Amino acid sequence: MIRAILNIANKIIFIAILAIVVVFCLNNHQPITLSLDPLPFEVETKIFIALLLTFFAGFFIGLFSCCIKISKEKLKNLGGNLKIKFLQSKIDRDAKKSDKKLQKLEKKSQKDQDPVEVAEKS
Numbered sequence: 001m002i003r004a005i006l007n008i009a010n011k012i013i014f015i016a017i018l019a020i021v022v023v024f025c026l027n028n029h030q031p032i033t034l035s036l037d038p039l040p041f042e043v044e045t046k047i048f049i050a051l052l053l054t055f056f057a058g059f060f061i062g063l064f065s066c067c068i069k070i071s072k073e074k075l076k077n078l079g080g081n082l083k084i085k086f087l088q089s090k091i092d093r094d095a096k097k098s099d100k101k102l103q104k105l106e107k108k109s110q111k112d113q114d115p116v117e118v119a120e121k122s
Helices: 002-027 047-121
Strands: 031-035 042-046
Touching: 002 047, 031 047, 042 047
Parallel strands: none
Antiparallel strands: 031 042
16 A cells, blocks of 8 residues: 555656656757866757756766665675685584584494493393
């Protein structure tokens, strides 16, 4: 139920922002000249195109930086997971060695106890 309400709210917000952008683009169609002072480049464009390009450039730069951060975190977690798997396998190997040593000690103690039990019975 809450998910459906959030979905409807997202659609309403998207439509409102889209309407604002369309009205902005229709009202701001005057040409402007963009120049980069140290460079000899000048571009004549409309205001809304310059602002939309700036917005999308910022959006994609932010998206790219987030992707880099997320990939670094995933690689860090992957390294941690590999370390955990390595340590788990080491624990398993040590446990098997301990079990083998315990079995050998039990067999040895049984062999040591058998002659004594035989002597006591007779």
